[in-house]
Amino acid sequence: MQKLLTSQKHGFLWVFMFMLLLSSGSLLAQNKLITGKVTSDSGETMPGVSILVKGSTLGTTTDIDGNYSISAGEGDVLVFSFIGMQTKEIAINSSNMYDVTLETDISQLDEVLVVGYGTTKKSDLTGSVSSVKAAELTAFPVANATQALQGRAAGVSVQSNNGDPGGSLKVRIRGGNSINASSDPLYVVDGFIGGTLPAPEDIQSIEVLKDASATAIYGSRGANGVIMVTTKRGKIGKAKVDFNTSYSSQEVINRIDMLNANQFLDYTREVIPNYVDNGADTDWQDQIFRAGGIQNYQVSVSGGSDVVNYYVSGSFFDQKGIILNSGFERYAITSNLNFKASDKISVGVNLLARRTGRDGVVTQEGSGGAGGAGVVGSALRFMPDLPVRNEDGTFTLASIGDPIDNPFAVATERQQETIGDLFQSNFYLNYDIVKNLSFKTTLGFRTDNNRTGTFVPTTLYAGANVGGDATIGASKNTDLISENYFTYNLDLNTKHKFNFVAGYSFQKSNDTDWSSGAQSFITNSVSFWNLQGGAVQKIPSSGFSETQIQSVFGRINYSFNDKYLFTVNARYDGSSNFSKNNKYAFFPSGAFAWNMKDEGFMKDVNFVSDFKWRVSYGLTGNQAIGPYQTLARFSNSYTIIDGVAVNAVRPTTVANDDLTWETTRQFDFGADMSFLNNRLNLTADYYRSVTSDLLFSVPLPTYTGYSSQLQNLGKVENKGIEFTLNTVNTTGALKWNTSFNISINRNKVLELPDGNDILYGSGPGHLIGLGQTQILRVGEPVGSFFGWVYDGVYQQGDDFLPGGGFEQVAGGEKFRDIDGEKDANGALTGNPNGALNADDRTVIGNGQAKFIWGLNNDFSFKGFDLNIFFQGSQGNQILSYSLLEIETLSGSNNSTTRALDRWTPTNTDTDVPKRTLQRSQRVSSHWVFDGSYVRLKNISLGYSLPSSILEKLSISKARFYVSAQNILTFTEYKGFDPEVNYNSGGGAASNRNLGLDYASYPNAKSYTIGLNVSF
């Protein structure tokens, strides 16, 4: 070892001396000072362009104004290079001044992509990776950069879980690979596994790792794909200041036509003849919706030298929600510093400090019973003949049905505030041990502190019952990560190139939380800040959990002649969450790519610029299990004896010592193609992934005392094809680029415990009796809707099917009898039995899209730029509990104008049943809608000042723009918005409950003006 190192050292010395000789050689050749200016083909000055005297190490970069000066002699060649631009060579002749224009490089092959524990050129890539650049992430203001991925990358689906400001998102890469565990992708921010994304303006690029070859290096956390986030760095050159700001005005995307007071009175008196008119005519949607807005500001300072570079950015995002009293704000500071401590050692640190604040209103309520209705739910249900306030100034309560508060009261009286403070830092040290061998160690730390306070004052029903209800809770989650790995490059005969990565990683996460509450206050004015003033103290709670993961990982890349590329990845993960019999897991993958264009037979095929085939296969995992889930448990049982709470426990969980991770096996076959001098780029992929050992809460017969046990049973499959097409349609003065991506995914349950259907409910709790409305069934997609087939309305003289709880009257709901006959053993035969019951339920739809797509067009002409971005989803269905609730025409709430077409003895040609109070709320095909949509996500027109004016103002860039988001949506769906996700947050619900709608905060449409300035 020592000897090898010594000889290497000598090698360095020789190279160094040789270079010195060379440079001194050129010094000898009568050098002169060459100056000039570098501009881009669009006329912008270009700072930071690297200029090298060819064949030497002499070089410089352009300054902030694009000017350079370098010493060179006649006959030398200057090489101008800049990422994203074609490299240009200029031969020095007698002139001393050379202005250079660099052309945009439309070939993406030299594009550098970030992958796990390293980077790769796109041409060397063997896996399936999509990349989204800064411009797309900041095309319009978003609270979270992930939101900006919607429609931008093939295979990536992004949906808001609820439309509220600062609300969470559902991100799926190539479908949901799990049923009960999270299918959320893994986020890696500048190498920090599970890191938090900074503001969108601070992100340089996002790479989405999709196939096993790319994700297996993240082992037991890679199964759902990996989103690699790279933040911006300073570039060599003078300090550069960027200032971006925008203002958006927002309004609700759509409204629902409800009955007005007169119509409501008719509708109600049909069944409650003595219903008393309350005299008002209130449009409750008018009462809760308002013009919202987003202000977004970001300023960054960046720059650097050979030794150090820096990027410091501050941003402020402030959204006023389109529903009264809702909003979100975010302050963030991002800082990236990199130092070259010596020739061999570089260190750096990434910092993110963020404060978020969220004022929430209740939407998507889990149960909207007495006092529980949320703002949107109540706006649809509440009686239009009631005013906002009674004569005595109190807020009106529902006049019939469950006592719910009016939506204005819910929006304005209830307080719900969440404040989050996040600090994330990631330090690295990179040590070039010897030539081609380097060692990198990182130490990351993150702490996320959140405090949520809620107060329900006595002006609301729920508060009045208890004299006001206040809760305050906090959580503190910390993450510590250390990653250490070696990278070694080896070239043999220039034909055989190897790259090795090997490392060790350790990560520890602590989650803690505590909360307390009180009721019965003297006044409503103290909100949740005076719990001690409550006459009734609620039971406080606290919790702690810890997870540790340690891993070794490695990768070998081998390329032969740059033509045949091989990659092998593996990770060996140990996790504390796993059961005692299965603490460690191994995840290997392999990939092969073939640059076919480099073959002789393709040489003369001129219209093909590049053609690469890729194939990969590998295993990745999903930790699936939460801390302590494998252990049997007694938990506290709240028992009162003699008027006081006593220590008591009850069995709550039964053990499974063999519980293990979920494994996804993914096969990917794809091609990267470029045609017509790289003006047309096409990437196509086919994949099939099967996740086995699915963690299941296997339903137990409840007579065991348990409702379920976690077991590794079952399989789910996702397969699909994806295409990404980028074209350069025109160049020159009018530039027109198009990018289009489409993802077709099919999700299917392959195996379930014992092959049995699993039924579960997903509806709001107060729609009592809906029962189990969804099904997991082999051969069907996850989250299929389960209910009766609606056959319209019974007419006079029809044969009414008998069945407990089913209507047998003209004007009643008519369902189809499809099953129920039983054989001698009591098993169903699949034949109708002439009666309706639970056996007549069937799969009536699912929320999985047939395909999703995005289409982006960028035009630029002189200083103008135009962007038109469409995004859509096709073939997904929606089960609307909202419409079920208000259009069943049974309950004691308002209805939509569809009720005007209800069945009456004189209006029989309709599928809307008659008004009644006797009808069960029942999930049927009546409430399943086509959720397909096409949406003009963004349209934006910008103008950049020409450099002639900029120079006078001594700024380098100034762009003004106007844009609009979500202003056009084409859909058949009758709810607020087809982008729905009720009851779909977190773990199991996020996979099983797709395409459900209930009382969601609707999305907004926006009109934006903005300014980008650099100087």
Place this chain on the structure above:
Amino acid sequence: MKNLHKIIISLGLVIGLGACADLEEKPIGVFAPETFFQTPKDVETAVLGAYGVIASENLFGRQFICALQFRGDMITIGNRATSAERIQMNDFNMDSDNGMIRRFWPQWFQAINAANSAEAGGISLDLPDNEINYLIAEARFVRAFSYFHLVRVFGDLPYINFPVTDPTSLKTISKTSEAEIYQGIIADLEFAKQWLPNKQKNDVRTRPSAGTAASYLASVYLTLGDYQKAYTEAKFVIDNKDLFGYALEANFENNFNANIADNLKETIFAFDFLGQISGSNGQNDDSLVPMLAVLNLTGGYGVSVPTQAVYDTWDARDYRKKVSFVDTLVVNGVKRPYKDFSTPRPHVGKWVKLPGNANAIGRYSDHNIADFRYAEVLMIAAEASAEINGPNAEAAGYLNQIRARARNWAGTQVDFPADVMPSMSKPEFIDLIIEDRRLEFAFEWKRWYDIKRRNLGEKVFLGPNSLEPQPTFDPSRDYLMPIPDSELRINPNLAPNNPGY
């Protein structure tokens, strides 16, 4: 050389960090069953856990007791805009997917599993009988109590009397017959009667004593029609009433007054709900009062409301009628007759009038919701005695104790209801006892069991004098509720479901 040094340091860092990860889990706030039971105190902690499971929304807080109320002829649906599952429970047209059943069925088995775990934990300590059997007896009492309710509601059903550690192995079991389940119940109650103390600590009635076990034995035997044994057990309790601390409360209304719920001599077994507090998973959450309370004037749900006939047929001279009903309300100083109620009928007054420390609509009340009162022991003794010997003075005497108490109109002696004389035919006398039970225990969850036990369904739902006509009542189907459909799907060996479902 210098480089090597650095490599070694780097590797050291790597290995050093690795050494701290043993990946063992050390959970906080949860207890491992294998190591939990060390002392009798731990067994007691596990037994007590079962009470919290029963004193919950799904059982004695609302669902189970409300379902029994709906089934009987004393309470029907008031606000018919309420959920269909309740209407179907009341109207005898439910299916095997009824939501009320889906809630209370699993909850009973959680209580049973808790009791089974406690029993096994007690046995595992291997202590002398006199040091541990009183706790094992308590666990067995809880199991017997739970199965007694279940078997009356469902008939044959799975009977599990051991802690479940491998639930998968129970996926294929068949139903146990009613007769066998009753054997288990009786064995548990006999053991409980033998080993439980005569009084629990502080004389609480929310844990069983030997008297509690004997009282339930009396009820079990009465249900089985074994009147001799029913009489013997009831007589045993009456004879030892001082030992057990049992007596009729002087004022009938005391039994429904949450403020004094912890000190009632009449309570034999109850579940203690603490006011204004809710535990997790619906524990300590009682909604009985809002279910009964007037919808528009008190903010209650007005769901469970008697028919007008129940009110009209009840003699107004009976103090118990006054206690049992709310027929006028004073709202903001204005007296509102029941005609002004959203369901314009008298509503239930028991529990509703005196919920103690509760929220404004009476939820999270301070009631101890009783399943058994001493009055019922007297009633059982009377009925069993009359069944054995025909009308007799002793039996009439038991009834008259209850009637005498009813004549105490909150401190003022009235002369209604008069004492009964055993001078009538046996069927008349038995009918009289059943009728006295109906009024004494009005709206408590006794009536449905009496209807079932005495096969009165056709009379009380289809007969000319029905208080609550239910034309769909079908005696071949409706004396049993269906086992939840979901259970049969997981375990087809439970098929067929009860007849008619």
